[in-house]
Amino acid sequence: MKLDGKSVVITGGASGIGAAIARAMHAAGSRVCIADLNLEAAEALAQSLSGVAVACDVSEEAAIQNAISVAEAAHGPVDIFVSNAGFGRGQPDHAASADNDTWNLNWQVHVMSHVYAARALLPAMIERGEGYFVNVASAAGLLNQIGDAAYSATKHAAVSFAESLHITHRDQGIGVSVICPQYVATPLIGLGDDDVDLAENLLSAGDVAACVIDGIQTETFRVLPHPQVAGFATARTADPERWLQGMRMLKAKADRELSGSSLLEFYKLV
Numbered sequence: 001m002k003l004d005g006k007s008v009v010i011t012g013g014a015s016g017i018g019a020a021i022a023r024a025m026h027a028a029g030s031r032v033c034i035a036d037l038n039l040e041a042a043e044a045l046a047q048s049l050s051g052v053a054v055a056c057d058v059s060e061e062a063a064i065q066n067a068i069s070v071a072e073a074a075h076g077p078v079d080i081f082v083s084n085a086g087f088g089r090g091q092p093d094h095a096a097s098a099d100n101d102t103w104n105l106n107w108q109v110h111v112m113s114h115v116y117a118a119r120a121l122l123p124a125m126i127e128r129g130e131g132y133f134v135n136v137a138s139a140a141g142l143l144n145q146i147g148d149a150a151y152s153a154t155k156h157a158a159v160s161f162a163e164s165l166h167i168t169h170r171d172q173g174i175g176v177s178v179i180c181p182q183y184v185a186t187p188l189i190g191l192g193d194d195d196v197d198l199a200e201n202l203l204s205a206g207d208v209a210a211c212v213i214d215g216i217q218t219e220t221f222r223v224l225p226h227p228q229v230a231g232f233a234t235a236r237t238a239d240p241e242r243w244l245q246g247m248r249m250l251k252a253k254a255d256r257e258l259s260g261s262s263l264l265e266f267y268k269l270v
């Protein structure tokens with residue numbers, strides 16, 4: 001899909017990958033609506049991009065509907081919806097130790113928000129024969145994030161929902177890209193643009209945004225900003241026992257070499 005003149009909503013657009021996507025889409029000629037919990041930061045960025053901002057908690061269906069209304073009032077029917085908002089809390093102890101509120105929030109933010117956007121937009125997009133969903137999942141949605149079972153499970157569900165969207169609606173003119181990066185230097189892992197040189201495989205938010213733009217323009221389903229993820233995913237499917245053995249070795253290394261906030265430092269190991 002071409003980006004010039006398109007009406008776009010970006011959730012979690014006030015920071016990190018979402019903010020970089022907003023900048024890249026504006027540069028490509030789109031009109032952006034930045035929807036975020038953090039209205040102040042969303043407004044500041046929107047102003048610099050001649051766009052609009054809206055306070056939005058993506059875990060609430062009415063808030064997604066409201067963000068779409070704000071975008072449509074400013075820029076016309078939404079052509080591209082970028083479901084990017086996300087978070088990572090880790091698990092305090094064993095694999096089931098995160099409390100139910102944390103599991104539910106992971107499910108709402110990483111999966112249901114994608115469902116809410118599709119539910120609100122699909123009927124009109126199908127009628128127009130055109131529309132695009134960019135769903136930011138994670139390499140954890142194809143592999144696993146050691147130390148955060150809720151994040152891993154819900155990112156897998158996000159990839160699966162994106163597949164369902166594509167299978168059901170691609171032939172009605174609806175495009176879907178699911179974005180599956182490994183580690184990106186953003187506040188989510190306590191880093192920023194100045195930290196990209198800390199590890200070889202660490203990307204900047206701008207690097208990921210460039211892959212997103214390319215993914216939309218080429219209408220590519222699976223977008224892997226870290227290309228090596230394709231090989232890991234293939235290895236996981238081809239020989240699950242061997243892949244799990246490798247993951248256990250990686251976990252043992254993390255237990256030996258990383259500090260208490262190991263989730264934030266995992267980028268040092270991959």
Ligand SMILES: NC(=O)c1ccc[n+]([C@@H]2O[C@H](COP(=O)([O-])OP(=O)(O)OC[C@H]3O[C@@H](n4cnc5c(N)ncnc54)[C@H](O)[C@@H]3O)[C@@H](O)[C@H]2O)c1
Binds near residue numbers: 016056185187
């Ligand atoms: N940074 C990484 O290493 C990495 C790797 C793979 C995938 N991702 C995914 O990329 C996406 C963006 O993450 P990021 O790294 O840019 O993080 P970030 O913390 O820099 O930005 C996340 C943004 O989402 C917003 N947000 C969080 N919960 C929200 C909610 N309920 N409603 C609305 N907005 C909400 C935050 O206010 C923030 O502006 C997430 O889905 C994350 O899981 C990140």
